[in-house]
Amino acid sequence: MIDLELERFVYFADLFGIAIFSITGVLAARGKQIDLFGVMVLALATSLGGGTLRDLALNAHPLIWIADPLLLWAAIGAALLTFGYCRFWVLPRRALLVLDAAGLALFAIAGAEKAMALGFSPLIAVIMGISTGCAGGVIRDVLTGRIPGILQQDEFYATCALIGASFYVLLHGHLDANLLALSAMTLIFVIRLLAIYSGFRLPVFVVA
Amino acid sequence: MIDLELERFVYFADLFGIAIFSITGVLAARGKQIDLFGVMVLALATSLGGGTLRDLALNAHPLIWIADPLLLWAAIGAALLTFGYCRFWVLPRRALLVLDAAGLALFAIAGAEKAMALGFSPLIAVIMGISTGCAGGVIRDVLTGRIPGILQQDEFYATCALIGASFYVLLHGHLDANLLALSAMTLIFVIRLLAIYSGFRLPVFVVA
Amino acid sequence: MIDLELERFVYFADLFGIAIFSITGVLAARGKQIDLFGVMVLALATSLGGGTLRDLALNAHPLIWIADPLLLWAAIGAALLTFGYCRFWVLPRRALLVLDAAGLALFAIAGAEKAMALGFSPLIAVIMGISTGCAGGVIRDVLTGRIPGILQQDEFYATCALIGASFYVLLHGHLDANLLALSAMTLIFVIRLLAIYSGFRLPVFVVA
Numbered sequence: 001m002i003d004l005e006l007e008r009f010v011y012f013a014d015l016f017g018i019a020i021f022s023i024t025g026v027l028a029a030r031g032k033q034i035d036l037f038g039v040m041v042l043a044l045a046t047s048l049g050g051g052t053l054r055d056l057a058l059n060a061h062p063l064i065w066i067a068d069p070l071l072l073w074a075a076i077g078a079a080l081l082t083f084g085y086c087r088f089w090v091l092p093r094r095a096l097l098v099l100d101a102a103g104l105a106l107f108a109i110a111g112a113e114k115a116m117a118l119g120f121s122p123l124i125a126v127i128m129g130i131s132t133g134c135a136g137g138v139i140r141d142v143l144t145g146r147i148p149g150i151l152q153q154d155e156f157y158a159t160c161a162l163i164g165a166s167f168y169v170l171l172h173g174h175l176d177a178n179l180l181a182l183s184a185m186t187l188i189f190v191i192r193l194l195a196i197y198s199g200f201r202l203p204v205f206v207v208a
Numbered sequence: 209m210i211d212l213e214l215e216r217f218v219y220f221a222d223l224f225g226i227a228i229f230s231i232t233g234v235l236a237a238r239g240k241q242i243d244l245f246g247v248m249v250l251a252l253a254t255s256l257g258g259g260t261l262r263d264l265a266l267n268a269h270p271l272i273w274i275a276d277p278l279l280l281w282a283a284i285g286a287a288l289l290t291f292g293y294c295r296f297w298v299l300p301r302r303a304l305l306v307l308d309a310a311g312l313a314l315f316a317i318a319g320a321e322k323a324m325a326l327g328f329s330p331l332i333a334v335i336m337g338i339s340t341g342c343a344g345g346v347i348r349d350v351l352t353g354r355i356p357g358i359l360q361q362d363e364f365y366a367t368c369a370l371i372g373a374s375f376y377v378l379l380h381g382h383l384d385a386n387l388l389a390l391s392a393m394t395l396i397f398v399i400r401l402l403a404i405y406s407g408f409r410l411p412v413f414v415v416a
Numbered sequence: 417m418i419d420l421e422l423e424r425f426v427y428f429a430d431l432f433g434i435a436i437f438s439i440t441g442v443l444a445a446r447g448k449q450i451d452l453f454g455v456m457v458l459a460l461a462t463s464l465g466g467g468t469l470r471d472l473a474l475n476a477h478p479l480i481w482i483a484d485p486l487l488l489w490a491a492i493g494a495a496l497l498t499f500g501y502c503r504f505w506v507l508p509r510r511a512l513l514v515l516d517a518a519g520l521a522l523f524a525i526a527g528a529e530k531a532m533a534l535g536f537s538p539l540i541a542v543i544m545g546i547s548t549g550c551a552g553g554v555i556r557d558v559l560t561g562r563i564p565g566i567l568q569q570d571e572f573y574a575t576c577a578l579i580g581a582s583f584y585v586l587l588h589g590h591l592d593a594n595l596l597a598l599s600a601m602t603l604i605f606v607i608r609l610l611a612i613y614s615g616f617r618l619p620v621f622v623v624a
Contacts, residue, residue: 029359037367038359041342052265057468059477061267069331123485134457138559143346145355147561151445151454159453237567245575246567249550260473269475277539351554353563 006177007117010110013185014051014064017106018071019078020099021047021136026082027096028140036083042143043079048072050135054111054128058118097196100137101160105188108133108161109181112168122169129165133188134158156195164188214385215325218318221393222259222272225314226279227286228307229255229344234290235304236348244291250351251287256280258343262319262336266326305404308345309368313396316341316369317389320376330377337373341396342366364403372396422593423533426526429601430467430480433522434487435494436515437552438463442498443512444556452499458559459495464488466551470527470544474534513612516553517576521604524549524577525597528584538585545581549604550574572611580604 025046029039048065055063065071085091111132115125134150134157141148150158168184175183233254237247256273263271273279293299319340323333342358342365349356358366376392383391441462445455464481471479481487501507527548531541550566550573557564566574584600591599 032355032359034359035364037365037370041358041366056264056472057479057482063265066265066328066332069329072331072335120482121485123488124482127488142350142558143356143359147448148559150457151448151450151559156451158457162453240563240567242567243572245573245578249566249574264472271473274473274536274540277537280539280543350558351564351567 006113006181009178009181010113013106013110013181015071015074017103017110018047018051018065019074020103020106021050022075022078023082024096024100024103024137025140026079026086027091028144030086032144039083040076040079042140043082044072044075045143046136046140047075047078048136049139050107050111050132053135054114054132057131058115058120058128060114060118098193101189101192101196103136104133104157104161104192105164105185107136108165108188109168109184112165112184113181116169116172122172125169126162126165129168130158130161133161133165157192160188160192160195163191214321214389217386217389218321221314221318221389223279223282225311225318226255226259226273227282228311228314229258230283230286231290232304232308232311232345233348234287234294235299236352238294240352247291248284248287250348251290252280252283253351254344254348255283255286256344257347258315258319258340261343262322262340265339266323266328266336268322268326306401309397309400309404311344312341312365312369312400313372313393315344316373316396317376317392320373320392321389324377324380330380333377334370334373337376338366338369341369341373365400368396368400368403371399422529422597425594425597426529429522429526429597431487431490433519433526434463434467434481435490436463436519436522437466438491438494439498440512440516440519440553441556442495442502443507444560446502448560455499456492456495458556459498460488460491461559462552462556463491463494464552465555466523466527466548469551470530470548473547474531474536474544476530476534514609517605517608517612519552520549520573520577520608521580521601523552524581524604525584525600528581528600529597532585532588538588541585542578542581545584546574546577549577549581573608576604576608576611579607 022043025043026039028046029042034042048071051064055061065075108129112125112129114132115128116122120128137157138148138150164184164187167187168180171180174180230251233251234247236254237250242250256279259272263269273283316337320333320337322340323336324330328336345365346356346358372392372395375395376388379388382388438459441459442455444462445458450458464487467480471477481491524545528541528545530548531544532538536544553573554564554566580600580603583603584596587596
């Protein structure tokens, strides 16, 4: 893994992140009477939404999935497989949470790295990491009529992306690039899983 | 019609599509206690949303309605006329569905053609056709607090755009350009109407 | 105030508008069980959303908050202060409405001025004024699961931006630039407050 150049590493992070978020998009359709194509739309919006918003904000054209159709096929393929799989087998409820944690980790660091590579400041890189990681899920939740998970109390979610992206940005240039990216992703994934299993929460907004 | 250049043909498709989607935006305000200006906002977001997202994604600036204010006036005029009309006369409920089908047909092919003309791949052209056709309606539904129609079982909607845009892209260059565009639009419109009247549906996402 | 160049004037309008909308984003989280970070996300989306959409539509890169991180810190700082304040003291319900009116006034004119300065037509400048002023609030409402205020009957809201931005655009070049901007902002703020306190409304969309 260390032998890969960072660019390829980030590419694979985007690719896997897209496939994983596509699956979560399909799973969000459960019990909503959504048809095959609606599921595809939801999967594509969830998996490509974060990167699209990031690239629009950074004026980084062409958008990643326009520049490289393989990313598009990854999203479509993952959605079709999940659609088929779920007709016959049950996915444990926890699967969605764990996959989502992995997608968050991959996208947050890919987003931060892209902003750094384009010469934006560390602050912007952290913001881009958080929004790339979270935007897809927000779009998914708005489209299916939920209040976005990241706005709810029981989700220590975006904070994981904040911690991981800050860690990445602060140590950037001081560690081997691939090792750093991998560590930051692992950090996000582990914190997120700990938060899920321990029920850890941030203080809620309370009015006097 | 055959004498028009394709560019003008697509321009008129955009123009009529915008006016039609503007009307559907107004009609979506029924029974929601929305005031005149709120109705205008809804009409503009519905009619200009699809083309705006397409142009942003393709980095095709200026946006169509910025480049040509006539499109803006078409949206505003259609909305005002509908607002006034509906105070005195009843529009049959079916009218919204039929208009929406026409708008979908016009926008899907205009979107696909624009992507082709800018040199994007057929796959991207199909995706742009679908999103140009559907995005306005999604925005309209999210703003009025509904789950978007394209995500619901009883809508064989985006699939019509998929079929028509694929037909257009596959035969591109093999037929007279205007004839092809017109055929693809008719195809979408007819399939969509058949789906409405026959109640045809895609398989729903079911969990084992 | 007259001594400031217009550019700086608009800059301060953006800065104060962002801080104010950030506060309204935090206040919208009341009673929703949203945690600290969710509140931050809501505050940032509300305060930066309008300017981001405007800059994307006008292809004016880099986005204002990317070009100048101080705007980002203004949003973050205002949100944190409000979060802390509200744990101990009560903000009167009217405060949200008055702050929102001030933010609308600042953003609408900053948006119209930016479009004029970039050479767009008066019509586009008015549209940009309205959307810069209103988009943040729409995003805030969609994210917290409400039908956007601007689509509801009891809000004479976007119309204030329409009036103020039109006033600004029509008199542009005929008055001292700073004086005009200040007058247009005051106009919006006053009309909006009058509308709130008098209960003035536009005719509602009624079906025959």
